Amino acid sequence: DTAVSQTPKYLVTQMGNDKSIKCEQNLGHDTMYWYKQDSKKFLKIMFSYNNKELIINETVPNRFSPKSPDKAHLNLHINSLELGDSAVYFCASSGRGGASNEQFFGPGTRLTVL
Amino acid sequence: GENVEQHPSTLSVQEGDSAVIKCTYSDSASNYFPWYKQELGKRPQLIIDIRSNVGEKKDQRIAVTLNKTAKHFSLHITETQPEDSAVYFCAASSVSGTYKYIFGTGTRLKVLA
Numbered sequence: 001d002t003a004v005s006q007t008p009k010y011l012v013t014q015m016g017n018d019k020s021i022k023c024e025q026n027l028g029h030d031t032m033y034w035y036k037q038d039s040k041k042f043l044k045i046m047f048s049y050n051n052k053e054l055i056i057n058e059t060v061p062n063r064f065s066p067k068s069p070d071k072a073h074l075n076l077h078i079n080s081l082e083l084g085d086s087a088v089y090f091c092a093s094s095g096r097g098g099a100s101n102e103q104f105f106g107p108g109t110r111l112t113v114l
Numbered sequence: 115g116e117n118v119e120q121h122p123s124t125l126s127v128q129e130g131d132s133a134v135i136k137c138t139y140s141d142s143a144s145n146y147f148p149w150y151k152q153e154l155g156k157r158p159q160l161i162i163d164i165r166s167n168v169g170e171k172k173d174q175r176i177a178v179t180l181n182k183t184a185k186h187f188s189l190h191i192t193e194t195q196p197e198d199s200a201v202y203f204c205a206a207s208s209v210s211g212t213y214k215y216i217f218g219t220g221t222r223l224k225v226l227a
Contacts, residue, residue, distance in 0.1 A: 045215065
């Protein structure tokens, strides 16, 4: 069974469009994250939710809006897409407490803005 | 602000040789240091981690060392194999609060057969 899943895997769209990426985890974790990985492979945290509450909000344009309907889901909506938004977006989740706080990553969504 | 520096950015070694990747962190509150391996087109996956209350941890051919005073930690891979070729990321985090990871910039390791 897939622990952290994302849809879609690939997303190709025109500048100015609005798009959403969905993430789901079946690990029973409390905390979920969105990362952006650019063409140079840098992994940068964007947002994090804990039990549906936003706890990390890095310097990200307000065109990006995360939404967590429940603690197993974290979606990312992007308005007015720009060329610079092209990247791979990874969702991740982690549990609170326990022996480690390993983050488990989803397979990624490759977004291409034309 | 919080920062993790990682060196080298690329590393080529002959199969069977050892590889060492080094990271330095800035936030003295960091107490959890994971290492992730990302193969081409795949997701990052944890390969080893270390907490600040130990100085070294080993798992078969992989080891991590931590010098908390100097804020340095390193990944050591011995007897490298072609399947070790990937991008490796270090990260620094705190086990309390937001569990925010600050990732290093990555090291592309190439093991030459």
